[in-house]
């Protein structure tokens with residue numbers, strides 16, 4: 088019988104995820120000797136014994152524990168050394184530093200079984216976890232990932248927990264947050280005046296309060312949620328009023344899939360997303376007659392739903408609660424509250440009660456939001472469950488810090504060929520978010536041992552992220568916003584181009600003081616050529632036009648018809664013409680009215696002209712509501728015009744708008760008009776793609792930018808381009824919106 092020794096190096100998320108006990112078990116199962124340890128790259132194994140058994144062991148490695156991710160396995164065969172047993176060896180000191188840190192993971196099945204087993208010592212214990220589940224990223228202070236470096240450090244394990252922790256055959260071997268009712272974190276319930284409610288059963292009390300129609304701030308994994316009964320209109324609208332959030336949808340948490348199925352259409356792919364270990368919020372089509380308070384999602388056909396993902400959540404739903412609003416614990420646009428004191432300060436006007444625990448949250452991390460499409464997904468927000476899982480790049484390069492954009496900000500740090508993209512940070516318009524950004528950068532530098540050699544930022548001089556970059560003593564580069572969108576998608580697919588990119592977006596800083604956002608580019612990883620764009624139009628009042636879509640509508644109509652007064656459509660009849668004539672003067676004098684080529688603003692204009700929305704309460708609202716109105720099955724479209732100016736293709740949307748006005752005059756249904764408008768934009772993109780292919784001979788095409796969160800648009804564009812022989816690339820790992828910008832910037836830095 089031939090004896091062999093295999094040295095195996097495994098890279099990926101393999102530390103702190105139960106990988107070594109898994110290897111240990113596998114070695115015993117195959118009766119092999121040797122050792123396993125954590126090293127700087129991941130996990131290192133030496134395994135020796137009969138060749139057949141070693142082969143069996145090696146194939147067993149392809150079925151790792153649920154939250155481990157193997158990126159690379161290399162095997163070297165050597166003569167056997169005659170090991171006596173198999174052991175888990177101590178880590179090589181100080182060398183676990185570039186290893187991956189796992190995101191936070193939803194409670195696993197085994198832990199759930201124990202949670203509801205009256206004979207288990209962790210029966211109903213809200214902090215149960217094991218190496219396959221529980222908090223990770225949000226509790227880490229420093230590396231290596233040991234208990235002492237997490238916010239579990241103050242809790243000393245009891246003898247039982249400690250024996251689990253040290254037993255390689257136990258599911259809790261080296262589970263850093265391991266705890267039990269004897270030794271771990273506990274819950275407390277407070278009124279919003281900070282008075283503790285003495286009770287042996289804070290969860291039971293909380294359930295009773297929720298059933299009574301109270302709003303409770305609940306401390307979770309990455310921050311506080313505001314929770315209330317989602318079926319009671321008076322409660323949900325009270326929450327809206329207190330949170331100063333007019334009509335941005337609230338996310339729901341439902342007891343189980345059955346409850347979600349009563350509310351939404353659930354297909355197989357969405358079921359997988361909902362029950363995945365990441366447990367994101369999934370955007371689904373709402374069923375007619377779904378029993379939900381209207382204020383949960385005003386003006387939308389969809390619902391954002393998720394399943395419980397911590398033991399605390401599971402316990403909240405154990406006693407007859409079906410559906411709770413679970414929205415980020417913040418006021419309006421501030422970031423989610425995550426520290427106890429801060430939460431009391433900021434949320435006491437909103438919540439009636441606070442359910443808190445004494446395990447500190449180190450890092451703020453919101454729920455991730457995903458939208459399923461044709462068996463794939465679009466990220467709207469990438470955070471809990473995914474961050475800080477790295478994204479592999481096409482090559483090694485300089486360590487780069489990319490600062491992202493100011494809306495939906497994320498930042499990104501690279502090391503070698505890996506990009507560590509931060510969780511969603513938020514809109515950089517207040518002090519809270521800015522400090523969250525700065526702390527985040529410092530934490531990532533520390534956790535992943537990265538000292539950036541260069542910094543990349545947006546071209547917008549007034550972005551706080553740009554100013555932050557300017558203040559650093561590092562070589563820096565600005566990358567055009569829409570080029571960065573394209574690059575973020577190229578990074579996902581490890582493409583260096585040349586390729587075509589269609590970037591349909593809100594607004595981003597272009598060249599020569601213009602605002603871009605409807606861009607047709609030829610791209611490589613090093614630069615871009617602007618082959619075409621949406622025809623420029625002034626943005627009356629600059630950023631005011633983003634908040635007030637009627638301004639864009641008026642600008643378009645004035646360009647087409649000159650005098651607005653004679654235009655007999657409801658939009659004009661409702662318009663304050665005097666106010667507009669004042670704004671119009673500023674536009675003619677080119678005051679505070681930059682030229683823009685933004686597709687997002689065109690959607691806004693059409694939305695206002697159709698009477699859908701004149702002002703918005705959150706970014707993209709007008710366009711989202713226009714998408715919701717599409718009459719499926721309507722195939723009509725409006726004529727389009729592509730002009731050529733100085734070798735650049737210009738999409739003139741004016742004929743589309745003229746025809747919309749005609750349809751409105753004929754009292755055509757706004758649902759039909761919305762569909763025809765969408766169909767026209769799909770046609771525009773397909774025609775432009777053909778023209779670009781004719782010019783360049785390139786048929787790889789990348790679709791990015793915030794407008795592609797519109798799935799009616801994205802789905803149809805995808806189909807039509809594919810049918811036309813294009814190779815179509817869409818986002819799978821990062822959002823098409825500005826949440827992806829930092830990855831694109833980083834990709835540029837690494838490939839320079």
Ligand SMILES: [Zn+2]
Nearest residue numbers: 195198217220
């Ligand atoms: Zn578990």
Ligand SMILES: [Zn+2]
Nearest residue numbers: 245248267270
């Ligand atoms: Zn214990």
Ligand SMILES: [Zn+2]
Nearest residue numbers: 592593595825
């Ligand atoms: Zn953008």
